[in-house]
Amino acid sequence: xxxxxxxxxxxxxxxxxxxxxxxxxxxxxxxxxxxxxxxxxxxxxxxxxxxxxxxxxxxxxxxxxxxxxxxxxxxxxxxxxxxxxxxxxxxxxxxxxxxxxxxxxxxxxxxxxxxxxxxxxxxxxxxxxxxxxxxxxxxxxxxxxxxxxxxxxxxxxxxxxxxxxxxxxxxxxxxxxxxxxxxxxxxxxxxxxxxxxxxxxxxxxxxxxxxxxxxxxxxxxxxxxxxxxxxxxxxxxxxxxxxxxxxxxxxxxxxxxxxxxxxxxxxxxxxxxxxxxxxxxxxxxxxxxxxxxxxxxxxxxxxxxxxxxxxxxxxxxxxxxxxxxxxxxxxxxxxxxxxxxxxxxxxxxxxxxxxxxxxxxxxxxxxxxxxxxxxxxxxxxxxxxxxxxxxxxxxxxxxxxxxxxxxxxxxxxxxxxxxxxxxxxxxxxxxxxxxxxxxxxxxxxxxxxxxxxxxxxxxxxxxxxxxxxxxxxxxxxxxxxxxxxxxxxxxxxxxxxxxxxxxxxxxxxxxxxxxxxxxxxxxxxxxxxxxxxxxxxxxxxxxxxxxxxxxxxxxxxxxxxxxxxxxxxxxxxxxxxxxxxxxxxxxxxxxxxxxxxxxxxxxxxx
Amino acid sequence: xxxxxxxxxxxxxxxxxxxxxxxxxxxxxxxxxxxxxxxxxxxxxxxxxxxxxxxxxxxxxxxxxxxxxxxxxxxxxxxxxxxxxxxxxxxxxxxxxxxxxxxxxxxxxxxxxxxxxxxxxxxxxxxxxxxxxxxxxxxxxxxxxxxxxxxxxxxxxxxxxxxxxxxxxxxxxxxxxxxxxxxxxxxxxxxxxxxxxxxxxxxxxxxxxxxxxxxxxxxxxxxxxxxxxxxxxxxxxxxxxx
Numbered sequence: 001x002x003x004x005x006x007x008x009x010x011x012x013x014x015x016x017x018x019x020x021x022x023x024x025x026x027x028x029x030x031x032x033x034x035x036x037x038x039x040x041x042x043x044x045x046x047x048x049x050x051x052x053x054x055x056x057x058x059x060x061x062x063x064x065x066x067x068x069x070x071x072x073x074x075x076x077x078x079x080x081x082x083x084x085x086x087x088x089x090x091x092x093x094x095x096x097x098x099x100x101x102x103x104x105x106x107x108x109x110x111x112x113x114x115x116x117x118x119x120x121x122x123x124x125x126x127x128x129x130x131x132x133x134x135x136x137x138x139x140x141x142x143x144x145x146x147x148x149x150x151x152x153x154x155x156x157x158x159x160x161x162x163x164x165x166x167x168x169x170x171x172x173x174x175x176x177x178x179x180x181x182x183x184x185x186x187x188x189x190x191x192x193x194x195x196x197x198x199x200x201x202x203x204x205x206x207x208x209x210x211x212x213x214x215x216x217x218x219x220x221x222x223x224x225x226x227x228x229x230x231x232x233x234x235x236x237x238x239x240x241x242x243x244x245x246x247x248x249x250x251x252x253x254x255x256x257x258x259x260x261x262x263x264x265x266x267x268x269x270x271x272x273x274x275x276x277x278x279x280x281x282x283x284x285x286x287x288x289x290x291x292x293x294x295x296x297x298x299x300x301x302x303x304x305x306x307x308x309x310x311x312x313x314x315x316x317x318x319x320x321x322x323x324x325x326x327x328x329x330x331x332x333x334x335x336x337x338x339x340x341x342x343x344x345x346x347x348x349x350x351x352x353x354x355x356x357x358x359x360x361x362x363x364x365x366x367x368x369x370x371x372x373x374x375x376x377x378x379x380x381x382x383x384x385x386x387x388x389x390x391x392x393x394x395x396x397x398x399x400x401x402x403x404x405x406x407x408x409x410x411x412x413x414x415x416x417x418x419x420x421x422x423x424x425x426x427x428x429x430x431x432x433x434x435x436x437x438x439x440x441x442x443x444x445x446x447x448x449x450x451x452x453x454x455x456x457x458x459x460x461x462x463x464x465x466x467x468x469x470x471x472x473x474x475x476x477x478x479x480x481x482x483x484x485x486x487x488x489x490x491x492x493x494x495x496x497x498x499x500x501x502x503x504x505x506x507x508x509x510x511x512x513x514x515x516x517x518x519x520x521x522x523x524x525x526x527x528x529x530x531x532x533x534x535x536x537x538x539x540x541x542x543x544x545x546x547x548x549x550x551x552x553x554x555x556x557x558x559x560x561x562x563x564x565x566x567x568x569x570x571x572x573x574x575x576x577x578x579x580x581x582x583x584x585x586x587x588x589x590x591x592x593x594x595x596x597x598x599x600x601x602x603x604x605x606x
Numbered sequence: 607x608x609x610x611x612x613x614x615x616x617x618x619x620x621x622x623x624x625x626x627x628x629x630x631x632x633x634x635x636x637x638x639x640x641x642x643x644x645x646x647x648x649x650x651x652x653x654x655x656x657x658x659x660x661x662x663x664x665x666x667x668x669x670x671x672x673x674x675x676x677x678x679x680x681x682x683x684x685x686x687x688x689x690x691x692x693x694x695x696x697x698x699x700x701x702x703x704x705x706x707x708x709x710x711x712x713x714x715x716x717x718x719x720x721x722x723x724x725x726x727x728x729x730x731x732x733x734x735x736x737x738x739x740x741x742x743x744x745x746x747x748x749x750x751x752x753x754x755x756x757x758x759x760x761x762x763x764x765x766x767x768x769x770x771x772x773x774x775x776x777x778x779x780x781x782x783x784x785x786x787x788x789x790x791x792x793x794x795x796x797x798x799x800x801x802x803x804x805x806x807x808x809x810x811x812x813x814x815x816x817x818x819x820x821x822x823x824x825x826x827x828x829x830x831x832x833x834x835x836x837x838x839x840x841x842x843x844x845x846x847x848x
Contacts, residue, residue, distance in 0.1 A: 134701070141704040148702070571612025583719045 001046070003053035003063050009042045010073070010114060011124075014107035021099035029088045032099035036084060036106065040077045043070070052116070054173070062116040062173055067466045068243075069113045071318070072235050075325035076113070078445065079228040080106050086333050086442035087220035090340055098138070102221065105131035105229060112232050117172040118162040126155060128232065129201075132214070132225060139217035150200050150210040157197030161190045161240075174244050187249060188262060194240040195266055202233030202299045205273040209558050215292030219336025222288070226295045227329030234302045234321045237266075241306065242314070242471045250309065257393045263307040270303025271401040276557075278408035283546055283553070286345050287335045287420065290412055291328070294371070297405055298324045304398060305386050311474030312392070312485050316385030318464045319457075323379050323450070327367040330446040331416075334364035337435035337443070338420060347415060348539040352425030356432040361421045363443040368413040370450050373406060375495050378453040378460075384490050385483070392487045411542065419538040424520060426536075456480055457492055646801065668809030668818035669743035677748065678821045678828075682803040685824075686788060689831055693785070696835040703842045716766050724766035731759035739829030743818040749825040753832025760837045764844055772841050777834045784831035791820050791827075 017035030021028040052064040084102060092098050104127060111124025129151045137144040166172060168182040182190070196207070203211035215222050241250060241263065250260035259267070277297025284290035302324070305317025337360050344350055354361040370379035383406060390399040434440070453460050458480035465476045477484045482491035520535065546553070578589070642651040642658035651658045659672055659680070667675040677685055739752030763770045795804030803820075810817035 137701060137704060144704075145702065567608060568612060568615065571608040571615070574609040575612055575616060583717065 001049055001051060001065075003055055006051075006053070006063055006065055006114065009039055010110040011107050013039050014103045014110065018100045018103035018107065021103060022096045024096055024099065026095060028096040028099035029084050029092075032103050033081065033084045033088065035103060036077060036081045039110075040081055043073055043077055046070075059119060060117065060171060060173055061120055062175070063114045063120075064116040065114065067463060067470060068235070068238070071322070071463050071467060072113050072231060073110060075231055075322060076106065076109050076228045078449070079325055079329045080224050082333065082442035082445045083220045083224040083227075083329065085445070086223070086336065086439050087218075088438040089436040090218075090220060090336065090439070092218060092220075094138070098135070098218070098221070101131045101135045102224060104128075105135070105224070109229055109232055113235060116174045118165065118174070119172045122155075122158060122162060125158065125232075128229060129155065132229065135221045135225075136214050136217050140213075143213040143216060147210045147214040150207055153207070154197045154200035157193045157200070161193035161197060164190050164193070174239070177244050178246060178249070184252070187245065188253065191240060191245060191262055194244075195237050198233045198236030198240065199266075199269075199303065200233070201236070202230055202303065203273075203277075203296045204233075204269055204300070204303055205276050205296075206557050208273065208277065208296045209561055211296050212289050212292040215295065215332075216286070216288045219288075219332055219339065222292075223329035223332040223336070226291075226332055227325045230295070230299060231321050231325055234299070234306065234317070237303070237306050238314070238318075241309070242473055247309065247471075247473055257395070259308050259310070259393060259395075263309045265307070267304045267307025267395075267398055270300045270305075270307055271398045273297065273300030273303060274405040275300070275401045275408075278405040278412070279549065279552070281412045282408055282415070282542055283549075284412075285348055285541075287338070287347050287416065288345060290347070290416065291331055291335060294331075294409070294412060295324075295328050297409070298328065298371070300405070301383065301386055301402065304402065305389065308389050308393070308395075308398075309473075310389050310393070311468050311476055312385055313389035314468060314473055315461070315464045315476050316382050316389055318467065319378070319385060319460060320382035322460060323370055323382050323453075326446050326450050327370040327379060330363060330367040330443055330450070331371065333439065333443050333446070334360055334367065337439045340439070341432050341435060342429055347419035348541070350420045350426065350429070351423040351536040351538055352421075353429065353432060354421035355425060356429065357421075357434050359440050360435050360443065363440075363447050364421065365417070366447055366450060368417060370454070372410045372413045375490075376454060376492075376499055378450060378457060381457050381483070381490055381492065385485075388485050388487055388489075392485065411545070415538075415541055419541065423538065424534070424536040455492060455496060457483065664812055667805065667821065668812060669821050670812050670818075671743055671745060671748070673746070674743045674748050674821060674825065675818075678742075678824050679803075679805060682792070682824070685828070686792070686803075689785065689788065689828060692832060692835050693781070696838050699839045700842045703845065705845075715768060720762075720766045724762045728759050728763060731762070732756055735759065735829070735833065739825050740822065741815070742825040742829075743821045744813060744815070749828025750832055752825075752829040753834075754836060756829070756833035757836030757840060761840050764840060772837050774838065774841065777838050777841075781831050781834040781838075784827040784829075784834070787827040788824055788831070791823055795820070 014035060017032055021031040021035070024031045046065070047070060050066045050070070052062065052066070054060055054062045080102065084099065087095070087098065087102075108124045108126075108128030108131060112121055112128060115121040115124060133144055133148050133151060136147050162172075164186060165177050165182065168186065169176050169179060170181075196204075200207040215226060245262075247260075250262050254261045256264050274297050277293050277295075277300055281290050281293035281297060284293060298320070302317045302321045305313040305315075305320065308314075337357065338350065338353060339345060341357065342350060342353070366377070370377040373380045373383040383402075387399060387402060390402060435443075458478055461476055461478040461483055465478065469475050477489070481493035483489050578585075636656045637654050639654040639656055642653060642655045643649075644651070651662075653661060659676060663672050663675045664670065667679040669675040669679070735752045735755035735758075737752075738747040738755060739749045742748035742752070760772055792803040795806050796802045798804060798806045803824075805819040805821070807819035807823075809819050812818075815822075
């Protein structure tokens with residue numbers, strides 16, 4: 001394998017696919033699925049076939065295929081494959097454009113993951129960023145502009161960081177950044193620019209306001225955006241902190257309980273993100289917005305782990321990013337299936353769909369377990385690793401915020417579960433059918449890794465351990481079924497044995513006593529028979545909680561941004577008023593300008 | 607308060623831009639620049655780059671306006687890129703201004719002076735723009751300013767008549783034909799002499815309209831392209847009006 005093969009399979013092939021699928025009309029998503037499938041097959045075949053290739057085309061560029069790249073590509077590839085498979089049957093308008101833009105985003109993402117030099121990183125980053133913009137634009141111009149503002153801000157921050165590095169080293173390679181050419185005092189600036197630039201893509205507070213809007217576009221795309229592309233932010237932060245700068249440089253800025261002062265503020269930012277995202281998610285009635293805020297909150301956990309920077313924390317962050325890629329895209333696809341069948345977005349208008357869409361319900365249920373971190377799923381291990389990383393160093397702000405956010409995750413997960421799938425079926429949804437085959441297949445593909453890595457977390461911990469060792473961070477203590485740390489650890493085998501025993505016990509109980517299926521009305525109304533009554537109380541859910549939080553919810557970052565923009569728009573409108581529309585005014589301006597010109601010219605010549 | 611802050615911000619932005627211009631060297635000695643290297647003949651001139659352009663430019667390209675000689679001949683390929691960037695900017699503005707629910711803006715009728723004046727001036731402004739880019743190789747100016755002048759004529763119509771709308775289909779036709787002309791002229795050069803954008807036509811006598819080979823041809827194409835692109839930008843910025 002050489003650089004061209006690598007580049008060809010992971011970047012050029014999706015680009016060719018983008019071109020071909022544009023003319024595919026109705027079959028465009030199928031063509032796109034095939035193309036992503038091909039690069040997926042090579043990804044699985046080439047595991048272990050790692051290498052680094054430097055190309056000199058006037059500037060030195062570097063493509064590297066290593067375990068970090070492979071790990072993130074695995075998420076990216078699985079998520080886009082299932083998202084495109086989902087979109088096969090979701091009857092999108094202008095499907096050709098959709099598939100093309102998705103594949104462009106995929107090519108950009110792969111390029112970002114392969115690049116080990118800032119030039120190609122930036123080019124592929126922009127390719128990815130612009131295809132997101134155009135995909136959001138398919139739904140709404142306003143949402144797209146909100147995304148664009150932050151996307152451009154992210155690009156500017158990145159280019160500032162890159163520019164400073166290039167100014168000192170004269171090379172774009174990651175490896176050259178640490179050659180000693182950059183003064184020590186400059187590094188905090190570089191790292192802040194890079195981390196914030198990548199963090200915007202992860203929707204870190206206070207740059208998260210684009211996410212709820214962008215995540216309200218077409219579900220197959222949003223699944224890829226939330227599950228796949230937002231992980232590029234995590235990848236970028238990991239690379240800039242632990243590969244470009246390195247742990248010894250980070251530690252040289254002073255430490256706080258063994259954690260670099262360069263990383264700790266970002267861990268705090270991550271904790272704030274997890275907290276704010278979760279609290280806002282609890283009170284959303286639109287299922288898309290709920291999942292969007294939940295996505296923001298979950299990526300806050302990843303940010304915490306990357307900020308803390310101990311082997312356990314980074315391992316937890318990587319594991320959580322991996323889990324999040326699967327469960328969040330599964331949830332978005334599940335929501336997409338429900339929206340496709342019912343045409344409704346509001347949770348309070350749905351209900352009882354679990355009886356009509358049992359398979360979707362099952363998949364979403366498992367995703368919710370993983371999201372909430374129920375101690376059987378891989379979501380539990382990753383969160384537990386992050387808790388232990390924070391608790392073992394006695395971080396009294398980060399750890400409680402994480403725990404509150406985790407409780408909040410239960411609350412909003414339950415809102416989805418009850419509001420959409422359980423409870424009373426609405427009359428207009430009586431004829432709703434199960435989601436079509438490709439959609440179910442897509443969701444199934446995403447659920448399989450979640451189940452597997454819930455039972456044998458050792459496999460994924462092995463990959464993460466390799467990443468940590470390769471970047472010189474440290475290593476994890478793990479076995480096939482468990483991991484251990486200084487203050488505990490977790491053993492999934494115990495959990496699963498206990499779970500299976502309890503399940504058998506419950507089954508026996510269920511068999512012993514003959515259960516009778518009771519109609520919902522009988523259950524709720526004790527046999528009385530009114531013609532129709534609403535038993536489903538999903539409207540204004542969590543109102544008591546909302547009242548409790550009201551003083552805090554009064555402050556909103558969204559509104560702060562809007563106030564800020566209104567303030568300046570108002571000011572600029574005042575300036576705009578010099579265009580009065582009266583020709584005499586314009587004549588006066590002309591006279592004044594001429595006078596000023598004369599005076600300045602006279603003064604300059606004198 | 608609001609007004610003051612906005613003015614302060616505007617001044618700050620102006621200062622930042624002005625600082626960027628201060629960095630550009632102005633009035634430096636020409637000999638400080640590196641010597642001219644001709645990649646085709648593989649020779650290094652004994653003069654600096656600006657000196658070489660001013661001395662040999664007329665013989666090399668046949669154009670009397672040295673800026674045009676550099677933009678269209680020496681650096682013609684860059685100009686093709688520049689025109690592409692302008693095209694991208696125009697599409698970018700189009701996508702930025704894209705609104706799904708088109709709210710019609712109420713526009714006031716402009717006054718009689720503007721209406722009558724624009725009616726009288728429109729033809730002259732177009733003529734002036736065309737003059738600027740047709741004489742690009744002889745006098746100061748060229749395709750870019752000429753195109754901007756043409757777009758300003760359309761802007762005047764937008765300001766004078768609230769209901770005026772340039773048809774996007776026609777604009778894209780003229781733009782595509784202009785862009786194609788540029789590329790085809792370049793390709794003919796490639797076929798005849800083996801270099802993209804080779805100046806294959808006879809140079810003629812300097813200071814005559816039909817001189818300097820393909821330069822006027824390309825500059826007319828650029829003028830039309832820039833004019834229609836800028837008009838499209840103006841059109842999409844105006845939004846849907848009543």
